[in-house]
Amino acid sequence: MIKVREGFSAYETWPFECLRCLCVWEEEYLVRRMSDGHGNDVVVWTREGTQVQPPWSGMTCPACGCGSVTTFPTGYLSHQAAIARARAAATAPLFEAAGRRGHSPAMTYTLLAISLLVVTSVEVYEKVLR
Structure with a gap:
């Protein structure tokens, strides 16, 4: 015990x-x-x-x-209240642009990756044609 x-x-x-x-x-x-x-x-x-x-x-x-x-x-x-307010203000436009609150940062990274893939593909296609 x-x-x-x-x-x-x-x-x-x-x-x-x-x-x-x-x-x-x-x-x-x-x-x-x-x-x-x-x-x-x-x-x-x-x-x-x-x-x-x-x-x-x-x-x-x-x-x-x-x-x-x-x-x-x-x-x-x-x-660190000022930092918390600044972080909230910085992420607010992302949430509003997505049209919903709680927008996942993964969506932003996914769109960025797709854009990069398209640009790279165009450059490779142009080099192949030359």
Whole structure:
């Protein structure tokens, strides 16, 4: 039987960014840090009263469901509000041009690749004709 000694609890807010759709959001956790009496640390992460995995493990994007998510240091977005606003403003025209919110950057790269392929094919065709 493991006897857990008292520790302390703290609320931590973790910022996340989806590497697919570039959605940025924050999640608040109650983190309980304790000792098991044998010199081992025990950390329990909870969100809304439910025990969950740590933020760096198993997070999915609430917008697109992608599992490719990165975290920032705690408090990063509150200190970098200007960067977050600039990023949102820079990506807004892409979303509007696509005619829908949540436009995937993969579509932009696909169109770019097709354009490059067409230009290259034309150049090769012209060299063959000469």
